[in-house]
Amino acid sequence: MEQEQKRYEDVIAGRNAVMEALKSGRPLDRVMVAKGDRQGSIGPIIAKCRQLNVPIKEVDSRKLDFMAQNHQGVIAVAACKEYAKLEDLFALAEERGEKPFFIICDELEDPHNLGAILRTAEAAGAHGVIVPQRRSVGLTSTVYKASAGAVEYVPVARVTNITETIKELKKRGVWVYGLDMDGETWCRTDMRDAMALVVGSEGRGISRLVKEQCDFILSMPMAGQINSLNASVACGIVLYEVARQRQGIPAINQ
Numbered sequence: 001m002e003q004e005q006k007r008y009e010d011v012i013a014g015r016n017a018v019m020e021a022l023k024s025g026r027p028l029d030r031v032m033v034a035k036g037d038r039q040g041s042i043g044p045i046i047a048k049c050r051q052l053n054v055p056i057k058e059v060d061s062r063k064l065d066f067m068a069q070n071h072q073g074v075i076a077v078a079a080c081k082e083y084a085k086l087e088d089l090f091a092l093a094e095e096r097g098e099k100p101f102f103i104i105c106d107e108l109e110d111p112h113n114l115g116a117i118l119r120t121a122e123a124a125g126a127h128g129v130i131v132p133q134r135r136s137v138g139l140t141s142t143v144y145k146a147s148a149g150a151v152e153y154v155p156v157a158r159v160t161n162i163t164e165t166i167k168e169l170k171k172r173g174v175w176v177y178g179l180d181m182d183g184e185t186w187c188r189t190d191m192r193d194a195m196a197l198v199v200g201s202e203g204r205g206i207s208r209l210v211k212e213q214c215d216f217i218l219s220m221p222m223a224g225q226i227n228s229l230n231a232s233v234a235c236g237i238v239l240y241e242v243a244r245q246r247q248g249i250p251a252i253n254q
Helices: 001-009 014-025 040-051 063-069 086-096 111-124 140-145 161-170 206-212 233-245
Strands: 010-011 029-032 056-059 076-080 101-105 128-132 156-159 175-185 193-200 215-217
Touching: 010 063, 014 029, 014 040, 014 076, 014 111, 029 040, 029 063, 040 056, 056 063, 063 076, 086 128, 086 156, 101 111, 101 161, 101 233, 111 128, 111 140, 111 233, 128 161, 156 161, 161 175, 161 193, 161 206, 175 206, 175 233, 193 233
Parallel strands: 029 056, 101 128, 101 193, 128 156, 175 193, 175 215
Antiparallel strands: 010 076, 029 076
C-alpha cells in the first residue's frame, strides 16, 4: 500500500477536491472520469475542464479504484509544473540571443523517456519541449524525477495539434527535422539554424501526418540486429550533435 500511495502521490481524488483544484488554477495534467458516469457534479467538472483546456479521459472505474480510495468517479492528475505557451519557448530563445532550438514529442507515452529527454534538452541548451494534449505523457511526478529537476528549467508547451503547431513553427522560420528510419545520416545535416527535432512514440515512431510536415528526416546507422534505439537515447544523440554544431566544436576529421 505504501508503494501504491507513493506512485500516485500526484493524484487528486473526489468531486469536490477536483473541482477546487480546477477553480484554483492548479496545473493539472489530465482529469479521469469513470465511463458512463455523468450524474451530479461530474457534468460541471467536465465543463470546467473543457473551459480550461484540461484533457479529459474516460477510464474503467477499476483503474480509479486502483489509484485512490473514495474517488467518487473522478480523479485529477496534478502536473509537476505549469505548462508553458509556445510563445514562451520563442521568448527564451530571444532572451538568450540564440536561434530557436525545440524538441517535439509526437505521442511519447513513457514518462521516463520524456524525463530523460527533458534532462538532455536542458544540458544541450534547448529552449523547450512541445507535447500534444492527447495520447501523450504529461508533466507527472515520474517525469519530474526522471528529468532530475530539468523540468524547472526547460519550458514544456502542450498543444492541441502537433501538425498545426509544426506549420506555425515553419511560418516563423523554424526548420523541422524528424527522427525516423530511411533518412539522412544525422551528423551530415546542418542544424545550426532555427530548428525543431521531432521524436516519435516508442512503438510507432513519428505519425504519417507529422512526418509529411518535416523538412528533413534524420536517421542513425544501425550495425546490430535491433533496428531502432530507445526514443530518449536517439533524441539525446541528435541533441548533442546540434549542440556541437552550434558551439562550433569541430569534428575530429576537420
